[in-house]
Amino acid sequence: MPEANIMVALKSFVISNSSTAEALSELSIAIDAVEIDPNLICVFYDGDHEDALIFDYVRTRFPDAALLGGTSCSGVMSEAGLGGAGSIGLLLIEDADGDYGTAAVRLGPDACGCAEQALHAALAAADCSGELPELIWIYQAPGREEAVIEGLRRVVGDRCPIIGGSSADNTVAGGWRQIGPEGPMDDGLVVAVLFSSGGISFAFQGGYEPSGASGLVTSIGYDPAGESGVVTKVSGRQVLTIDGEPAAEVYNRWIGGVLSEKIENGGCILEDTTTYPLGIDAGQIEGVTQYLLIHPEQIGKNQSLSTFASIEEGTRLYSMRGDRTRLIQRAGKVASAAADALPGGSKNLAGGLVVYCAGCMLAVGEQMPEVSRTVSASFNNMPFLGCFTFGEQGSVLEKNAHGNLMISAVAFGH
Structure with a gap:
């Protein structure tokens, strides 16, 4: 014992x-x-x-x-x-x-x-x-x-x-x-x-740091909330545009064209983006900004960007980077x-x-x-x-x- x-x-x-x-x-x-x-x-x-x-x-x-x-x-x-x-x-x-x-x-x-x-x-x-x-x-x-x-x-x-x-x-x-x-x-x-x-x-x-680029989420796609079909807030897991441009195109530009071959046809990008997540400013501790990380999952129709976490319209997204x-x-x-x-x-x-x-x-x-x-x-x-x-x-x-x-x-x- x-x-x-x-x-x-x-x-x-x-x-x-x-x-x-x-x-x-x-x-x-x-x-x-x-x-x-x-x-x-x-x-x-x-x-x-x-x-x-x-x-x-x-x-x-x-x-x-x-x-x-x-x-x-x-x-x-x-x-x-x-x-x-x-x-x-x-x-x-x-x-x-x-x-x-x-x-x-x-x-x-x-x-x-x-x-x-x-x-x-x-x-x-x-x-x-x-x-x-x-x-x-x-x-x-x-x-x-x-x-x-x-x-x-x-x-x-x-x-x-x-x-x-x-x-x-x-x-x-x-x-x-x-x-x-x-x-x-x-x-x-x-x-x-x-x-x-x-x-x-x-x-x-999270084990990542900002790479310098950022932009505002200007439109979000989402499923209706609940059986009523009433949307209660403008947030979701599909980012349509960043700074008014197709989200996937902006994101691909931020990360140096890593996704260029997938932009047109779309598809799963999980493995491609593990070292290039998006970040949301969660505030500061002793002057150091803390980021909540979001993993891009898929490129969809019209170069939209699906993620594994919900994002609100008007949020500033930061391009993040990491390594092993x-x-x-x-x-x-x-x-x-x-x-x-x-x-x-x-x-x-x-x-x-x-x-x-x-x-x-x-x-x-x-x-x-x-x-x-x-x-x-x-x-x-x-x-x-x-x-x-x-x-x-x-x-x-x-x-x-x-x-x-x-x-x-x-x-x-x-």
Whole structure:
């Protein structure tokens, strides 16, 4: 058991095996070798694994623990290294003096209302109805992240940080899933509320810098909101024009013509644009501008530009740039910032949870083992689990937001 003076204990377990049954058998052996009675379990795994088997194992082995998780692009990482393709990872958090609850809901037409409902259910599951959590952690299907955050903010405003990720598959084919306390889903939201007895801190940053060019979004394309067809605000995920010109043409000019061969016919540009995201000015910390990143996804009709996050008309977009070295180093810096912000500092660290954008992971490529080593060193080699997502949620200058190509870390104190 944990030492008497330690209130919070974390353990991570990662197994790489293409067979779900065999991976779970190996996980069971590893977990049985330690003594831990978790109050919260996070489980992330390669999208090729069988969700039902994973859920049945976790629920049978730990029937009373709060549960959150889902698919992660090409597996997970931990202090033991990069799990890689076929990996399953579990993070077990024991905190007998804390309170933890999870709830899940399918995201219907009213994503705001669904999120609000899930948060109230998670608070009830933690036996903390009406209380303000120390942190809210979410995992959801990509597509309606802004609406989910707005629904959660109806309850907690920006008084509580909302951290998390959008579940991912391995090929951007829509095969992502989520796991909550009642089982797996493919179109859902899982909400966890955390009231830790040892303290929680977090950091949420991107590993890119502005390249100099910028422009105003002058028109947006969007789907009607809800069944009524009434548009409630001029925002969406399809930028039609920047400074009055076709958005894709302007963007391509900003990044040196990288997309010239795709401008006319359009198509997916995710891999082409990972090191050239767009940024929105989120404010300044000690005179340094902080940017919320947005990943361009596709060139559409009339050279429009589709993105993985919603943008409001009139927003100034900044052309950003990054490289492998910066993306590797930034992961460690984010982990260090989270650990240092704990009550008592990093010496009080029990472990952590990391969200690393799948786009960044694919850009780093064969150097991804360096990312896990960098995070591990920043977390003082304490247990952590990292997932790779298609969208990242976090708090920037005390405002909860959704971005792309971001990195977040949550640090748990003893």
